[in-house]
Amino acid sequence: MAKTNSKGKGGSIGLSRRTFLTRSALVAGGIAGSSLFPFAASAQSRRVDNIGLQLYTLRKELAEDFDGTLARVAELGFKEMEFAGYYGRSAAQIKTALETNGLVSPAAHIQWAAIRDNLQAEIDRAVGIGQRYIVIPYLQENERTLDHYKRLIDTLNSAGEACRDAGLKIAYHNHDFEFVTLADGSTPMDILLDAAPDIAWEADLAWIVRGGRDPSDYVQRYAGRLSAIHVKDIAMVGTNLDEDGWSDLGAGTMDWTALLQACRSASGDLIYALEHDKPGDPVGYASRSAAAFKNLWRSTND
Numbered sequence: 001m002a003k004t005n006s007k008g009k010g011g012s013i014g015l016s017r018r019t020f021l022t023r024s025a026l027v028a029g030g031i032a033g034s035s036l037f038p039f040a041a042s043a044q045s046r047r048v049d050n051i052g053l054q055l056y057t058l059r060k061e062l063a064e065d066f067d068g069t070l071a072r073v074a075e076l077g078f079k080e081m082e083f084a085g086y087y088g089r090s091a092a093q094i095k096t097a098l099e100t101n102g103l104v105s106p107a108a109h110i111q112w113a114a115i116r117d118n119l120q121a122e123i124d125r126a127v128g129i130g131q132r133y134i135v136i137p138y139l140q141e142n143e144r145t146l147d148h149y150k151r152l153i154d155t156l157n158s159a160g161e162a163c164r165d166a167g168l169k170i171a172y173h174n175h176d177f178e179f180v181t182l183a184d185g186s187t188p189m190d191i192l193l194d195a196a197p198d199i200a201w202e203a204d205l206a207w208i209v210r211g212g213r214d215p216s217d218y219v220q221r222y223a224g225r226l227s228a229i230h231v232k233d234i235a236m237v238g239t240n241l242d243e244d245g246w247s248d249l250g251a252g253t254m255d256w257t258a259l260l261q262a263c264r265s266a267s268g269d270l271i272y273a274l275e276h277d278k279p280g281d282p283v284g285y286a287s288r289s290a291a292a293f294k295n296l297w298r299s300t301n302d
Helices: 020-032 043-049 055-064 066-075 091-100 112-129 146-165 188-195 205-210 215-221 256-266 282-299
Strands: 052-054 080-083 104-109 133-136 169-173 200-204 226-231 271-274
Touching: 043 282, 052 055, 055 066, 055 080, 055 282, 066 091, 066 282, 080 271, 091 104, 091 112, 104 112, 104 226, 112 133, 112 146, 133 146, 133 200, 133 226, 146 169, 146 188, 169 226, 200 205, 200 215, 205 215, 205 226, 215 256, 226 256, 256 282, 271 282
Parallel strands: 052 080, 052 271, 080 104, 104 133, 133 169, 169 200, 200 226, 226 271
Antiparallel strands: none
C-alpha cells in the first residue's frame, strides 16, 4: 500500500541496467501477446499459480461490490489476497468470500495504531481468516522520527511475541522514507530490521528504488527476513502513466528479471503480491500485470 510519493508526482526512477528493448519485448510477449489462462500447472510455476494481489489496488471496486470484485480477480487467475481493509465484514464473512472464490489470504495490512491499541482483536481476526502475517504498512509523516522508530520497534517486538504464540508473524512494509538517512546518520529500515530481529519484512522494491537505494542489495542483506515481495513498476520518464508515476508491470523501468532472480535466490517460499497505488483501470492493470508476471517468472526459470 502506498500514500504519497515523496519524490513528487509523475516522478520516474528506475534501475539503469534495464534496457528499453528488454522492456518492449516483455510487454509484447507478456501483456499484448498472451492470455492469463491457463497458468502452467507444473512444480516450477507454483508461485505463478499462487500469484497474489494487494487489494489496496482495487479499494474503490471492493467498496462498491466486495463479493463481485473478489470473483473477478479470481477469474483473472489470482489466488492470494492481501487485504488493506475489510469493508465492515467479519473474519467469518471474509473467509467465506475467499473460499467461495477459491482464494486465500496470507496477510493483511493493519495500521500501527490498531496493533498498539487492539492487538488481540487483530490476532483473532487474522487467525479466523487463516492468515500467516499481520503487516504494519505505513507511518504518518509525523511518525518518521528516531523516537517514533524506537517506539515502533517496541511495538514490533512485543506484538511479535503475541503473534508467535498464535501461530502468526508480525511484518513491516516499507515505502521510500525508511531509506532516507536520519540526522544521526542512521537509516530507518536498517534500524527496524536490526533492532527487531524476529519481525518479517514485506519488501516493496519499487519504493526502495524511489528511496535512492539498491533493492537487490537489501534483498541479499536481509534475505532471512523476507516474507513477501510487492511487485510494481515505475513509469518511464515522459510517459506519466498515472499521477504518482507507477505503471503496469513490465511497462516501466524496474529490472524485474534481475530482481526476481535475487528474490528467488533469497527464499523459495515468498509471497509475491502485485500492487498499483492509483491505477486508472484497476482491473485492466491486474490482468495485464498478472500476464507480465507469468512471463517474468517463467523467464527466470530458464
